[in-house]
Amino acid sequence: MQRRPPLILIVGPTAVGKTELAIQLAEKLNGEIVSADSRLFYRGMDIGTAKPSLAEMARVPHHLIDIANPDETLSLAVFQEKAKTTIADIHARGRLPFLVGGTGQYIRAVTEGWTPPSVTADEQLRGELEKQAPEWLHARLQLLDPLAAEKIDGRNMRRTIRALEVILTTGRKFSEQRGQSESQYHLITIGLTRPRAELYQRVDQRIDAMFANGFIGEVKNLLKSGFAPSLPSMSAIGYRECVSVVKGLLSEEQARVEMRRATRVFVRRQANWFKEADPNIAWFQVKDGVIAEIEKHIRQLIDF
Numbered sequence: 397m398q399r400r401p402p403l404i405l406i407v408g409p410t411a412v413g414k415t416e417l418a419i420q421l422a423e424k425l426n427g428e429i430v431s432a433d434s435r436l437f438y439r440g441m442d443i444g445t446a447k448p449s450l451a452e453m454a455r456v457p458h459h460l461i462d463i464a465n466p467d468e469t470l471s472l473a474v475f476q477e478k479a480k481t482t483i484a485d486i487h488a489r490g491r492l493p494f495l496v497g498g499t500g501q502y503i504r505a506v507t508e509g510w511t512p513p514s515v516t517a518d519e520q521l522r523g524e525l526e527k528q529a530p531e532w533l534h535a536r537l538q539l540l541d542p543l544a545a546e547k548i549d550g551r552n553m554r555r556t557i558r559a560l561e562v563i564l565t566t567g568r569k570f571s572e573q574r575g576q577s578e579s580q581y582h583l584i585t586i587g588l589t590r591p592r593a594e595l596y597q598r599v600d601q602r603i604d605a606m607f608a609n610g611f612i613g614e615v616k617n618l619l620k621s622g623f624a625p626s627l628p629s630m631s632a633i634g635y636r637e638c639v640s641v642v643k644g645l646l647s648e649e650q651a652r653v654e655m656r657r658a659t660r661v662f663v664r665r666q667a668n669w670f671k672e673a674d675p676n677i678a679w680f681q682v683k684d685g686v687i688a689e690i691e692k693h694i695r696q697l698i699d700f
Contacts, residue, residue, distance in 0.1 A: 401487045402698050403581035405507060406496040407670045408588030409663045411598040413682045415448050417588065418496045420687050422456040425694065428486045430479055431460045432497030432506065435632050437475075438466045440618055443611045444634040446602060459486075466618060466629040469554070476505040483581075492698075500547065500669025501555075507579050518561055525557045536560060543571040546668050551636075551658070554628040584697050586690055587670055587679040599659050603634070603652055612638055612648070633658045 404427070406418045418429055431437075435445040439462045448458060459482045464470050479495070483506075486493040497503060525533060534550035540563050548555045559570040590598070615638040623630065625639045637651040637658075646654070672679055678693055680686050 400580060400582040401483075402492060403483060403507070403583050404492060404494045404694060405503065405583060405585040406494055406588065407498070407503065407585065407677070409595060409666045410498050410659060411446075411595060411602050411663075412588045412590055413598075414496055414498070414588060415446075415452065417682065417687065417690075418494050419448075419452055419455050421691060421694070422492070422494050424687075424691055425492050426490075427492040427494050428457040428459065429494045429496050430482050430486070431458065432475075432479065432495050432499055432502045434470070434475075434497075434499040434502055436461045436497075437464045437470050438462070438468075438629050439464070440621070440623075441466060441614070441629065441632070441635070443606050443609050443614045444638070445632065446606070466623045467627055469628065472501060472505050475502055479506045498666055500666065504669070507581065507583055507585075509579060518565055521561055521564060522557060525560055526553075530556070533557060533560065537563075537570075541569040541571050544569065547571070547665075549662065549665060551631050551633070552628070553631065582698070583676075584694055585670075585677045586693070587672070587674075587677040589672070589679055589681050591681075595663065596656075596660065599663070600656055603655050603659070606634065607648065607652065612641060615639060616642055633662060 404421070404425075406414050406421075408414055421427065422429055433445075435441070436447050437460065438445075441447070447461065453461070460475070460478060463478070479502075483493045483495070495503065495506060528536075530550055530553050533553065533556045534545060534548075537548065537556055537559055538545040541559065544559050544563075548559060550556065562568075562570045611634065615635060618630070618635075619625070619639070619642065625636070630636065630639065634651075634655050637646060637654045640646040641648055641651045670677060680690055680693075
């Protein structure tokens with residue numbers, strides 16, 4: 397029986413340190429990084445997404461970063477195909493792919509062979525749903541499909557509307573309609589953790605650094621370039637708050653407070669995708685010496 401090609405999956409909450417750790421591992425293991433963070437797809441959205449710097453991306457090859465404009469919609473199915481093609485190319489060149497990110501549904505789509513529900517868009521229904529407030533939409537999803545609501549960020553109107561569209565069109569729960577097959581990869585999943593207080597401190601430091609590095613200016617440039625605040629990409633944590641600062645609706649300090657609150661909610665939501673009790677995930681607390689521990693773990697599971 398032919399052995400499945402290896403894929404290293406690096407998961408964990410935002411600000412835990414996935415970027416630097418993945419780069420160091422890739423340097424040691426002849427690897428390349430495939431981003432599964434949906435926020436990193438968009439050009440011009442660098443500071444508010446904590447996108448790897450040019451210096452970081454020069455250390456090892458990175459893929460699926462800056463592949464769309466902010467007004468383009470990169471569907472789950474399109475990402476799935478791009479990721480699989482990229483991973484196959486990395487394997488063909490004799491290198492080790494690392495799938496890195498915090499967007500649970502994008503990761504699962506690749507590693508578990510999801511088949512997104514084949515329900516065509518109902519423009520009339522979408523139009524009606526788009527008139528509703530995000531809070532109303534997510535509450536409706538919570539009522540109709542609690543499992544889907546648990547997995548979908550209430551700020552992500554596009555995903556929430558799609559889930560409701562599938563439910564209302566088919567009469568079946570969105571969470572029950574994802575086709576799933578055995579992974580085509582020899583999957584090695586590395587989960588990263590930090591004590592919650594330490595993680596929140598890193599979140600706060602990251603947000604402060606974003607503003608110090610010109611986050612407000614980045615948002616002004618996006619708006620000046622014609623990218624509307626209503627775009628799904630602009631609903632990412634931080635961008636909506638900064639738009640409100642630009643419009644004079646929030647002070648910069650109020651925006652920071654809102655970002656801290658929203659990011660803490662996001663961290664808890666990420667934990668719903670990758671649970672510490674999952675026997676398929678090897679969890680490591682990020683501390684001195686953890687790179688060597690993880691490298692040893694991977695080498696024990698793959699023939700080099």
